[in-house]
Amino acid sequence: MIRRWGPWIALGLVVVVALAVVLWPNGSQSPAARAHELETEFKCPECEGLSVADSQAPTSRAIRADIKRRIKAGQSDAEIRQAYVDTYGESILLTPQDSGVSLLVWILPIVVLAMGATGIVFVLRRNREQPHLHATEADERLVHREQGDG
């Protein structure tokens, strides 16, 4: 049992360690990181589809400066978002909110994925009619001996 699973358990540990380091909460973001995060969420009002973080248009640069100003003034992310939605309307946010109609865009893909996964499970279950012939330990030992393995 250990022989079969040992190396895999060890690998699992390595992966868990790596994930733990990455997922460990390490305090709040720096202001610069917060600013960048918000910049990627706002659409540049005078461009067609670019975010404020990516666009070089004058309005984008003004918004970037304004975001930094607001962060410095102590406003929270939610407050900053709300301020811009109040002035520019909801279409300035590149990520749909998670309320109202916008919820659909988050939920529908998960629903579709779940339906598909269920379908596949269904198909697989239906096919479990044939018995599977598993090799027993005795069989394996026999084969190994014949193959001349030590």
Add this chain to the structure above:
Amino acid sequence: MKHPARIAALAVALVVVVFGVVLALNVGTDPQEDAQQSHLVGKAAPAFDLPNLAGGRLTLADVAGKSAIVNFWNSWCTPCRQEEPALQEFYAAHKDDPDFVMIGIVRQDETGDVKAYVKENGIQWKVALDPGSVAALDFGTRGQPETYAISPSGVVAAAKYGPMSSKELELFLAAARQTA
């Protein structure tokens, strides 16, 4: 399940029909046009407090109680030059009207360039400087030129992004007067 393919096909058909109807409804529209509807129309105009090019300050209080036209521009914007004649004509027609006031707000520009532009085009109405784009963002501007009409009670009556014609300016003034 009998006829799974048929059921699945019908389900897909339903989804496709829904998508198709939504798309068909939108075929005639222009997303840019929709996007340009300012979100502020019908809401209170934002307060601003900016340096006046001629000295002193220019604030929202200076336009309160009158029908106001606020025009955002700057000296490096080509369509702004294009709308200058219309702005001049409009201002000349209404400047003696006690109920009327027009101001310009210049963002992201050098004071020297602004002064030169004002002189070159003979701009007689008050001009405020907004180098940090504070008022521009509070008004939800998308660029320049952008023009707002504000009613005497301080409500944004109309807004447009792009050069204005004389006719549009008249319509804006009428809208400001009609808005409660």
Add this chain to the structure above:
Amino acid sequence: MKAALGYAAVAFGAGAAVVGITALLAGLQLRDAFLLRFGRRCVYAVLIAAIAAAGVMEWALISHDFSLRYVAENNASGTPLLYTITGLWAALEGSILLWSVILGGYLTFVAFKFRKRDQDPLVAVAIITGLVVALFFSALMLGPANPFRELSTVPFDGRGPNPLLQNHVLMAFHPPILYLGYVGFTVPFMFGIAALVTGRFGEGWLSDTRRATLVAWGFLTVGIILGAWWSYEVLGWGGFWAWDPVENASLLPWLTATAFIHSVIVQERRGMLRVWNLSLVIATFCLTILGTFLTRSGVIDSVHAFTQSDIGPWLLTFFGVVAATGIGLIAWRGDKLRAPGRIDSAVSRESAFLMNNLLFAALAFVVLLGTVFPLIAEALRGSRLSVGEPYFDRMATPIGLALLFLMAAAPALPWRATSGEVVRNRLLIPAWIGGLTMLAAVILGARGLAEILAYGLGAFATAGIVRQFVLGIRGRRRALGESRAVALGRATRSNPRLYGGLVVHFGVVLIAVVLAASSAYGANRDVTLTKGQSATVSGYTVTYLGSHTARSDQKITYSADIKVAKGDRVLGTYAPAISTYPNSTEGIGTPSVHTGLLDDVYLTLVSSPNAQREITLGVRINAVIVWLWIGGAFMALGTILALAPRLRRRPKSIPSDDLAPVPVPDREPDSPEPDAREEVPV
């Protein structure tokens, strides 16, 4: 005169299509051999007509004939020859012309390849379908999208192409290659419809069109990568993919086509998934039409500024007709297609391919939903909202990582069923390599979850790919005693689909790693410099040397010379620029990029000198971008390899005095021979 000629050519093509369709229909009804052959041959006329029309347009462009509205809008006397020629696809009407030419080409390929089988109803119905599509595009050009419309007053000079379409040589490659991909999917679609209509569901149509599908897929892949390259090198915002609706329109058929390429293997091996494959093929074609609609109708905001036109309703209607036909046929015939084969085990190659397809379909759904959702929200609520990069990234990343995992694990899974031990043995070393890579990344400072998962799974997949190559070579060496190099060559040539696919997968790994790394690292700053001044961003020093203006017939370009150095080492002088074209008020920025193996230094000129003679320079340091293009090259190479014909194995005699048992030659699990044995467990 040219307008009349061109329009006549288009009309002739439409007529030829009608004649062909009629002849084939009559031939099928009357079982008349002559009519069937004649109908097939009409395809050649359709191609000739399309080439003639395109030829007339090129002639008009090159001779700067501004009496044609299309030429006046997309060409000017000062436009350089290259961009005059590419003007053919610079705008809507011309690109429909290009579509017609390429479609004619693919149809001719089909008509020629099946010339000996033209009495077969399957072939006849396929050609009818293809001609109907060709007729639609001809009708577009005869109606709302007429490229040969004339102007009543001939202007003195044309407007010239959109400035963004005349400042980079990629304009000559990206659209045609993209179209070679898009249009190519008409071929499997034709045969899929024919299979449904004639009731001939066997594997015939699959193998008949396998090559064409792979060719189309390859072109679409390269087309999309070139689009990303263009976005990066030309548009100046420093990124290569913005989940823009037009980009998504090209991605959607790619996703379903990739799902198809994989599930087709299951159909070939086990005869399963037939209905699903037919659905995929029809969906892929529908998505190319839908994509064209989204791109050209102006319904959705996009960076690609196409002019609006009346073509929208036509495209939407055609999409509706095709979708209805496809869905109707499947609803009618689909249940008779149910295959005898069964999936034996959840841990098998078949179920891995099923998962692969589920994930690709889910991803396609996400992309489609996100692209169209602003319209849905408006219909439901009245006000628009935006769905942009943050949404797509958040939804696509887990699906992409899951696909990466499948890519790594699936090649080790045998067909039908296996014991867990076999799979565990095969995957142990590659999985360890993946896990250690994750740990190494974390030790070296990486902190993004998706990022380290991408590195780990990418290493896992690469190790699996290398393992397959090693096994293939080793098997040949044991059995046939070839040298490593010869073994590699012969192994690849004897199973090009497997090894080509592995090379493509390696390209995907590179791209996945770049996607993970480039968003985690990099810097972006605007610096204002006077002449001679320097600034440092992320270890790179940029110095403003000076600027100059260049004037040509086509444009006025203002560029700044910037010296880029890393520490003491000078990397070169680069010149980001802003160009103004005579008929446009906005300046178009051209970035200048120093490409390195680890970093790109991406320079844009944000503003020309102001009163204080300062320029503002945008400096972005983009990590590992060049590996995107290298990954794309691997994908292209892999596709070419996969298309190569199989080398027949020449039996080689084994020395007769060798008393050891004859070793089993290592047959890769993907060889399509029905009695293929599994790999000998290592």
